[in-house]
Amino acid sequence: MSEPPNLAELRAVVYRVLASALLPPTPERLGTLVEAAPELLTLTEPLRPMAFYAAFEALLERLATLPEEEAERAGERYATLFLSGSRDAPPPYESAHLGPDADVAMVAASVDAAYRAAGFLVDADGEAPDHVAVELDFLSALCAREAEAEERGAVTEADAHRRAERSFLLAHPLRWLPAFAEAVGRAAPGSLLAETVEVARRFAEHDVALLEAVRAQAR
Numbered sequence: 001m002s003e004p005p006n007l008a009e010l011r012a013v014v015y016r017v018l019a020s021a022l023l024p025p026t027p028e029r030l031g032t033l034v035e036a037a038p039e040l041l042t043l044t045e046p047l048r049p050m051a052f053y054a055a056f057e058a059l060l061e062r063l064a065t066l067p068e069e070e071a072e073r074a075g076e077r078y079a080t081l082f083l084s085g086s087r088d089a090p091p092p093y094e095s096a097h098l099g100p101d102a103d104v105a106m107v108a109a110s111v112d113a114a115y116r117a118a119g120f121l122v123d124a125d126g127e128a129p130d131h132v133a134v135e136l137d138f139l140s141a142l143c144a145r146e147a148e149a150e151e152r153g154a155v156t157e158a159d160a161h162r163r164a165e166r167s168f169l170l171a172h173p174l175r176w177l178p179a180f181a182e183a184v185g186r187a188a189p190g191s192l193l194a195e196t197v198e199v200a201r202r203f204a205e206h207d208v209a210l211l212e213a214v215r216a217q218a219r
Contacts, residue, residue, distance in 0.1 A: 005046040008147035008158070013044060014056060014203055015140035021063075021196045022092065022133040025074040034071065037064035052206040055199045062192065070192065081188050090183035094130035097176040097183070111135065114168055118142065132180065135173050136200060139165060139207075159218065166211040169204055177201040 017040060021033060037060045044060075047053045082092045090096070095107035112129040115121070115138055127134050146161035181201040184194045 006147045006150060007046075008143045008150060008161075010044055010047055011207060012140045012143035012147060013040070014047070015136050015143060017060075018196060018200045018203065019133040019136035019140060021059075022136065022193075022200070023127070025071075025078055027071075027075075030066075030071055030074055033063050034066050037061070050206060050210075052199070052202040055195075055202050059195055059199050062195065066192070074192065077188070077191065078193065081184065081191075081193055088187055090180060090187055092132045092180070093128060094132075094135065094172060094176045097179045111172055114138075114172070118164055130172075132173075132177075132197070132200070135168075139168065139173070139204075142168070162211055162214060166208055166215070169208045169211070173200075173204045174208060177204055 017033070020029060023029060041057065041060050041064070044053070044056070047056075080086075081089060083089070093104075094111065095102050095104040098107065108129045111134075115129065118138075118141075120138060120141060142161055142165045146158050146165070149155075149158035149161060177197070178201055181194075181197045184191075184197045188194050
């Protein structure tokens with residue numbers, strides 16, 4: 001009989017895919033996602049019963065069949081939507097979505113402190129610590145650590161990683177992903193980027209609920 005799937009490992013994969021999809025879509029990065037999408041659908045199949053999965057599956061299916069012209073325009077769309085600095089552009093940074101009084105430097109320092117406390121020095125293509133992809137990649141790394149601890153039977157260590165994941169989700173992504181998803185959906189309805197951010201929002205909300213359920217069961 002085959003081993004049951006490691007849930008933490010699969011969650012790490014989902015976070016990693018979303019993080020990669022929200023970095024600047026160079027031809028190499030986007031090509032890797034497109035090529036990997038069919039395999040990722042098979043790999044993450046055990047997550048199908050979860051509420052977020054239908055949206056994630058649709059995103060992977062879209063990537064797997066991405067028209068060549070849309071792939072070619074992806075970099076330009078990313079720059080226009082996230083980096084143009086225009087009035088309607090929703091920057092992919094936490095500090096841009098916490099209200100007019102948010103201190104950009106303080107927000108970035110707070111996120112970076114969370115990375116350092118967990119022993120990570122995060123550098124995703126030189127992006128700021130509060131970039132959406134960097135925050136998601138950090139969560140992927142925490143889930144990977146959780147999975148590795150579980151495989152070693154280190155129950156206390158795995159639980160500590162889950163606490164760190166929950167704490168980070170509540171302190172950072174879930175404070176701004178809903179507003180970010182709404183802004184991107186408004187600025188570029190139906191786009192691949194809008195769909196990706198919406199899936200990230202749904203997954204983060206589902207994941208914190210999952211972590212809280214596990215926490216409650218452990219009491």
